[in-house]
Structures are given as structure tokens and as C-alpha cells.
Amino acid sequence: MLTFAEGGGAEAKIPALHVSAEVAEALLPGYSEQVAQLDAGEVPPAAGESRTAVLNANVVREKGTAHNVLGLVRGREHGRVLVIGAHFDHLGRGGSGSLAPAGEQGEIHNGADDNASGTATVLEIARCLAAGEPPACDVLLALWSGEELGLLGSEHWARSPTIPLERIAANLNLDMVGRAGGGKLSVLGAGSAQPFSLLLTSAGPRAKLQLDVSLSGQGVGGSDHQTFLKREIPALHFFSGLHSDYHRPSDDSERFESEGAARVAALVLDLVDDLAGTKELAFVPPPKEAPGATPGGFKTRFGSIPDYAFDGTGMRLDGTSPGGPAEKAGLLRGDVIVGVGDLKVDGLGDFMHVLNTHKPGDVVRVRFLRDGGEESCQVTLESSQVE
Numbered sequence: 001m002l003t004f005a006e007g008g009g010a011e012a013k014i015p016a017l018h019v020s021a022e023v024a025e026a027l028l029p030g031y032s033e034q035v036a037q038l039d040a041g042e043v044p045p046a047a048g049e050s051r052t053a054v055l056n057a058n059v060v061r062e063k064g065t066a067h068n069v070l071g072l073v074r075g076r077e078h079g080r081v082l083v084i085g086a087h088f089d090h091l092g093r094g095g096s097g098s099l100a101p102a103g104e105q106g107e108i109h110n111g112a113d114d115n116a117s118g119t120a121t122v123l124e125i126a127r128c129l130a131a132g133e134p135p136a137c138d139v140l141l142a143l144w145s146g147e148e149l150g151l152l153g154s155e156h157w158a159r160s161p162t163i164p165l166e167r168i169a170a171n172l173n174l175d176m177v178g179r180a181g182g183g184k185l186s187v188l189g190a191g192s193a194q195p196f197s198l199l200l201t202s203a204g205p206r207a208k209l210q211l212d213v214s215l216s217g218q219g220v221g222g223s224d225h226q227t228f229l230k231r232e233i234p235a236l237h238f239f240s241g242l243h244s245d246y247h248r249p250s251d252d253s254e255r256f257e258s259e260g261a262a263r264v265a266a267l268v269l270d271l272v273d274d275l276a277g278t279k280e281l282a283f284v285p286p287p288k289e290a291p292g293a294t295p296g297g298f299k300t301r302f303g304s305i306p307d308y309a310f311d312g313t314g315m316r317l318d319g320t321s322p323g324g325p326a327e328k329a330g331l332l333r334g335d336v337i338v339g340v341g342d343l344k345v346d347g348l349g350d351f352m353h354v355l356n357t358h359k360p361g362d363v364v365r366v367r368f369l370r371d372g373g374e375e376s377c378q379v380t381l382e383s384s385q386v387e
């Protein structure tokens with residue numbers, strides 16, 4: 001009998017298990033050889049022997065308490081508020097988000113770049129704002145929890161905001177800014193408000209940073225700025241790039257480039273004054289990522305934004321992508337999808353599985369709950385390449 005280590009992060013209501021190549025070989029002798037043949041482009045001979053395995057799994061949904069840390073610096077004007085945020089959670093000893101190499105699994109992941117760097121930079125910005133003249137507008141400094149588990153902290157705040165969302169002019173999100181020592185920094189989401197690009201063009205050199213500005217709001221893995229973008233609040237994500245220590249125990253303090261982070265702090269402080277004085281800061285939907293960059297590699301596109309925090313039966317929509325199949329079919333934020341075609345959808349995992357069994361152009365009947373009743377609609381799936 002084999003026992004399985006506990007997993008995490010899966011939304012599926014169906015137990016899913018994965019095994020190492022060694023275990024697969026023990027269960028099915030010849031497995032490794034067949035995989036090697038497939039990798040070499042050869043067609044292995046059909047498997048002769050079939051085996052049966054019995055699996056037992058307990059799905060336990062764990063809950064815990066976490067805290068966001070907020071601070072407000074009063075400005076000269078109180079009409080608009082800028083939210084400067086960074087997540088301060090990381091991966092603990094690893095878990096499903098870890099990329100730790102064999103031999104380092106279970107070690108503490110300090111997350112110096114992801115995201116002690118953003119946390120420290122927000123604290124430095126707070127210190128400067130509190131020490132100097134009052135800023136041009138109110139600034140909410142936010143350290144979010146639960147980002148690595150699916151933007152839980154910022155999402156919670158946005159659902160029960162301490163300041164009415166109508167007053168939030170923009171979000172500046174610092175997630176991984178600890179590798180900007182070479183003077184290079186990426187800024188994502190510049191397409192979410194018209195003045196962003198121009199402001200960044202002049203603010204970058206003032207902070208001695210060479211900015212790689214992307215109009216799209218999509219980044220690697222997503223981060224807390226997306227909580228704001230989906231509520232049509234302009235948002236920028238500052239990011240000094242991926243590296244080989246990402247989500248590994250080796251992401252530690254000796255590789256933190258404080259000189260670069262200080263420049264990021266200067267850049268954000270500069271932008272506070274610029275943004276407070278900019279008259280027109282209306283939200284514009286930013287363009288999607290470049291074709292082929294869709295995370296997860298789904299071939300079909302449904303155009304929905306799942307509610308990751310929903311733990312009922314089905315998949316609740318947190319929104320739909322503009323012009324996407326779900327929006328065209330009339331699906332709305334709050335709808336809970338419970339079936340596609342003849343198949344039941346118990347959760348997000350089921351939904352993705354069902355989506356993967358279809359191809360672009362397929363028309364599927366989607367059953368969903370709205371206002372206590374079940375309704376259905378036809379959705380024409382598109383190719384994810386159009387995104």
C-alpha cells in the first residue's frame with residue numbers, strides 16, 4: 001500500500017493525485033522506458049499488462065485566519081485616494097506553489113523578492129510620506145495577505161472596503177521589486193488609464209530607472225492589482241522580473257538589491273504627486289496578453305473570470321471578459337455555473353476539465369444558477385489565440 005502526501009491549492013471537488021516516475025514504475029513496470037521512447041519520438045509497443053489500483057482520498061478544505069495591514073496617510077485633498085499595496089504572505093515551507101528542487105522541499109521559503117521586497121518598499125514609501133509634507137491626496141498603504149492562495153487578502157478588502165471604492169483613483173502594486181539593482185523595472189497595466197504611459201515616460205528617468213512599460217495588466221501568475229482592474233479601477237504593477245530563485249528557498253535576503261528597491265520607492269513617491277494632480281484618470285480596459293501566452297495553455301476560450309474564493313457547489317463568475325464568449329451569451333457576474341452539456345460542474349476544476357474536452361467553435365449549453373433559479377444559455381467557445 002502506498003500513502004500520498006497531502007496536497008493543496010486544488011479547487012476541484014474530484015480527488016486528483018499525482019505520483020513520481022519511480023512510483024509509476026513500481027505500479028506499472030516498463031513505464032519509464034515507454035516515456036523515454038515517447039520523448040525520443042518513437043512509438044512504444046502497446047502496453048501488454050494492465051493493472052488495477054484502488055485509491056482512497058479524503059478531501060479536507062482547510063480554513064485559517066489571516067490579516068491585511070492598512071495605514072492611511074492624509075493628503076492635502078481628500079477627494080481621491082491612491083492605494084499603494086504589496087502582499088506580505090509567501091509559501092511557508094513550500095506546498096503546491098513551491099518550485100523547490102529535490103532536496104530543498106519542506107525548507108522555509110523566505111520570499112525575499114516575493115514579496116518581502118514589495119513589503120519593505122511600501123514601508124519605506126509610508127515612512128517618506130509620513131515624514132514629509134502631506135502628499136497631494138490621501139494614500140492608503142496596504143499589505144495584503146493570502147495573495148499566493150489566490151489574491152484572498154486584496155479581494156476580501158475590495159468586498160468590504162475601508163474606503164468607498166468610488167474614491168479609489170488608482171492602485172500601485174509592488175510585487176517582486178527586489179531585483180532592480182541593474183536599473184531595470186517592468187511596469188504592467190499602463191493601458192488601464194490614459195495618462196499612465198506618459199507619466200511613466202518622465203517619472204522613470206527621474207528615478208534612474210529604465211522602465212519596460214506594458215499596456216496589458218496580465219503578469220506572471222497574477223497579483224493584487226487584478227483585484228482593482230476587474231473592478232474598473234486603474235492599476236499598475238511594478239515588477240523587476242522573474243529569476244531562477246522564484247518560489248524556491250533560495251529566494252533569500254542576500255540577493256535583495258536594496259539600491260534598486262530604493263529607486264522603485266522614489267518612482268512610486270513621484271507618481272503619487274503626478275497622479276494626485278492628473279485631472280482625467282478614468283479606467284480604460286487594458287489590452288489582453290500577447291497571443292499564445294494564456295496561462296494553463298487552454299485551447300478553448302470561455303471568457304470568464306472565476307471567483308476563486310467561492311466554496312459552494314459549482315463555479316461562480318466574478319465577471320466576464322469584454323467581448324468574450326461568456327459575455328456574448330449573457331452570463332453575468334454572480335452566476336454560478338453548475339453544468340456544461342450533460343456534465344455536472346461541481347467546482348472550478350470540473351469546469352476546466354469540461355472546457356478541455358471541447359474545441360474552439362463548439363456550441364455548449366451552459367446551466368447556471370441566478371437569483372435562486374436555474375437557467376441555461378448557449379455559449380460558442382472561441383480559440384484562446386484571439387485573446
Ligand SMILES: [Zn+2]
Pocket residue numbers: 087114115147175176223
Ligand atoms: Zn508575489
